[in-house]
Amino acid sequence: MTFTFRIDRRSGVPSYVQIVQQVQQGLRLGLLVEGDRLPTARAVVEATALNPNTVLKAYRELESQGLVQTRRRHGTFVTGSLGATSAESPWRAELAEVAGRAHDAGLERDDLAALFGDVLDDLYPPPSRPSRPSRSSHPSSPSPPAPASSLPPASPSTSPKEPESDGVPHSS
Incomplete structure (x- = not known):
């Protein structure tokens, strides 16, 4: 499987950070595993029109986190892992x-x-900033909306065989 990067230039997030985050997400979801080869910097530049230094900066950041290792003339390979959640x-x-x-x-x-x-x-x-107070504990803030499962039905059920509607579309 070839891992590809998607860069959102309107997000306000630096491109190199987006690359780092996408590799981290790939590792967390099991889309990337130890031994996988990342695309070459040249391939990323061609696919995304980024400056080569931007891609190299992202790969250096991933190396400093112990997630990848660059081997001259061979490529950049995944050497670490994150989390245990799979895409399934x-x-x-x-x-x-x-x-x-x-x-x-x-x-x-x-x-x-x-x-x-x-x-x-x-x-x-x-960890660097104090915890925000819970919305429900703030005296002047309104209570959050009720969960969808506790909302009254949008309309009465038309068939006695169908379960009562909770007003929220569900996929089967």
Whole structure:
């Protein structure tokens, strides 16, 4: 399998950081494993139109993290690993279902990413900054919306054989 990079020039995230993050994500999802060869810097430059120094900076950063090793004239190879989640994880399917419902409800990708990032920040605060207070503990903030499973049905069920609708589209 050939690992390819996608660079979003509008994201505000430096290109070399995007490369580092994509390799880290590939390692966490099991898409990259020890011994895999990363694309050559030249191949990345040709595919993404990045400056060669940008790609080399990303590869040096990955080396400093102990995740890859560059062997002259042979390439850059994965030497480390991260996490234990696979792309086949049941968590992925559950997250895909939630993302699908958000998409169907009209949320844009960036909106969902912001919400998910906010939830992650609440659950996994960075060690360098103090933990944010929980939204439910702040006296002036409104309580969060009820989970979709506790919302009343959008409309009465038309057939006694069908389960009661919870007002949220589900995929079967």
